Amino acid sequence: MELDERQVVVSQMDDEELQAALDEHGVGLTVGEARRIAELIGRDPTLVELHIFNVEWSEHCSYKSSRPSLKLLPTDAPNVILGPQEDAGIVFFTEHDGRRWGIVMAHESHNHPSQVLPVEGAATGVGGIVRDVDCMGARVFGTADPLRFGDPQGPNADRTRWIVSGVVDGIWQYGNALGVPNLGGDIYFDETFDDNCLVNVVALGVVAEDEIIHSAAPPEARDEPYVMILVGKPTDDSGFGGSAFASKMLNEEEQAEARGAVQVPDPFLKNVLAMRKANEAVRRRAREKGIVIGMKDIGGGGLACGSSEIAAAGGFGVDIDLAEVHTGLEGLLPETIMCAETQERYVLAVPEHFADEVLAIYNEDWDVPNVYVGACARVIGRYTEDGMYTVRLGDAIVTQAPVEAVTSGILYDREEQPREWTETEPEFEQPENLAETLLQVLGGPNVCSREYIYRAYDSEVQGNTILRPGEAGAGVTQPLEGSDAAVALSVDGNPRYGRIDPYWGGATAVAEAMRNVACVGAVPQALTDCLNYGNPEKPEQFWEFRQGVRGVADAANNLWLKGYENTPTPIISGNVSLYNESAGGTSVAPSAIIACVGTMPDYSKAVTAQFKHEGDAIYLLGARKNELGGSAYYHALGLGLGANVPQVEWEAERARIYAVTEAIAEGLVAACQDISDGGLAAALAEMCMGPFGRGSVGAEVEIGAIIGDLRPDVALFSESSGFVVEVCAGSEERFEALCAEHGVEAMRIGETDDDPELEIECGGEELLELSVQAMADEWLHALARMLQS
């Protein structure tokens, strides 16, 4: 065997020549990195090797700027089954049928692809995350989509609307076809996203603990020969360079060129592989025969990443013959086959004697070659104990490097430089007509109903949905047949807080996600984070990232896992997306986007946000403070961002979350809503309206006793953390006592009545009075108007 003659003779080139050679071959590595690669493998690298390291050392695959910071995040807790080292994390869910079950959770971004090709970008985002969860051996039972778009009414409104509509199309076309229900998501509009949208996606699955499949060649591969199977779409050139391009910022011209680097989705083939069909059949057969297999999704970085990581994770090398890889195009270069990000593919590690059976399950039972032209399962290599990552094509060795060197990446010590927030709190008079102001807030881009968008998502498929998007702070589903245990999911992260203060932006995202899960009655169990920030090579933008991580870490550490002291709510999976910048080089709003998964033993106890019956007491938990920085109120009044961003008081926050979940479990609560965008006033309005804007129960509220020195409008619209709770008539005393046990003051602020109206008074003086109809006209239809005009 000869080494591929297409070597880049690093050792004999000066820096200028080397840079020219790298440019010529479209390799984005720096000169220094290319020399480091030559050192690692002990000779001049082949062109294929350079391309492989190019993707492996991209920010997207290697976390080279972010990894040291991520060590701050707490990832362990007594309920963690698998932390963030594989394709997805796993947290304990419930015991059922004498077995322990886990929730598999993954969280990714597809920001850059969605900016240049919104439909495909968003669709492949869904596709990738579903593969991540599926390949752990789980049944995928839900997704959620946190989305951040530019200003739909600003100078770039046309492009923003085009991106919104494309992203939504991509999500529904893929997710609905696949058959995974959408359990929620959140959407923020902010002008800092005009040139760079954020499209994050979360997926959940359920798996029995003893049926988890790891993303690694198993130890059994030391006892008998194991082979690598590649299954799925024939490899083509789609997505070649995808991870590298996700790791830098793009100007207009580059955006056009980068479209070729966006992957092409195929939910149809994925449906046959993932949705309780072919992959599950393979895993079942392996279990029946007592055979241990490994399985990994091929996503960012393509076959190079997937094949090297599944081997390295088990401590193995691998020897791959590229001639065995099924391709969809003639004459693909080996570097393209290795690095293209062709969708709907997996690699497996199976014993050689079992391989034919696996191939038959895919190729015959499930007819994969007839489902998609050129798709199939094939053996492409074997796992080895020599620790080498070897790739052959015909007679030539195109890659031969220590597998550890390929997968262990590279680290950069980035410089951080604090930036100052110079905006101050605005000075203004309380508006005379607060009813009018509340309507403006309810019709604002970040408060109005999302129904116009989530109606396009199938939230009913699989038949297990208990609370749908719009019904409550979190989506709730009952994913395990025969068990009453339920899972709640919420995603949060207010970019306008992050702009003022990235630390509190991160911390409030964690707190709000946990509150949203709590307000349906579920106990927060685990978090995932997607850290979307700017350019790590710019010290101020890297500082924003670092502050965001500190905020997330402090919140997760201090908002303890219920039932344990000094124990974090663990972060079990996550993703970092950097280089999210505008054309002018400013960062997007620093955006830690947090997903929280909660559990409840009995789905039937979940509560929605809509007021249920007249004559119930309405309580406020969480004192109002002068925290209008970044608020929907300031936005509605055109007052900029201000400065007083909401902060999290760890102990009080924790206590409220515990009190609310216990009160719901005891059956004291008829409806519950967390206080966030639009403050107390918007929370009350939403509870009157309900998801369909047709609520028939109204509220009479008096805030005089609870606002202290605050001006009434500040108290109504401040976004300080808290809950509004409808307590069933007759349960008031017990509710107050339960809150007191947790040190939480339950402030009774009013009661529900049969008049579908929201009336708020302060010290006996009317502040506002609005009918459900009037509020719903604004709140329900504002988004359609914004996106259509």
Place this chain on the structure above:
Amino acid sequence: MSPDKTPRVALIQFPGSNCEWETKRAAEATGIDCDVFRWNLDPEALSAYDGYIVGGGFSYQDRVRSGVVATKEPIVARMMEEIAKAGKPALGICNGAQVLVEAGLIPGIHTGNVEMALAPNRPDAANRIAGFCCRWVYLKLACAPERCRMTTRMQPGEVIPIPIAHGEGRFTTRDAKVLEGLRANDQIVFQYCDAEGNVVDRPDVNPNGAVDNIAGICSPEGNVLAMMPHPERASFLRQVPTDLGGPWAQRRREAWGDARGLDAPGPGRAIFDSMREALLAPQPA
């Protein structure tokens, strides 16, 4: 077949089907044995079943038109033979309804001819962002319960809440005579209506703009039903949205905290209950 026997149904699975398991669960809750039957299994095996369900999804990726490619599968031809020969019942839901229409089973005035279409949802201000629409709507039983073998357990004129989830669900035809025939034959089984049962052509009531608000049509013999809404997603009380309003949501609220109470039948269960009866007593032509 004796009435205490458990009838067996084959739930046809195509590549792209995605409602197999909840449909199976809904059928089994009413006492039907339901096997998921993969597209490339031996079609002969289909004759052992008492009836068929073609469920929801995106069979063959909706290539050409929704449902059309699936109709070329040998198992569909075999299923059609069984339906014609033995009068076995068949239920098509959503994409399954599209398959039955494309196969010419529905409306089946001239069996085998494609006389209707399930066209893309009517574009209007309410669903301009995407053609796909997932929400709860109301259905009215538009024919006498005994007209269709899948509705015998419903009440005359009954109104039920039920979810839809489709991008191409607008029953339509170019041939006015087909529509006249459907009306004359009383083949229109379900119509979209408001919560009070009024059949009005408004976007909030008729979500896809179907002609005559049609949501479901049966064959002339009444043993085949094609419907766009999803009864399997409304088969248990727990599946009804809490805040929907109306008696079903009220019942759900009253069962708060009672998981077994929420296992009670939902508004779509009557369709499967009726199907069970039909399976036990096929009516050969």
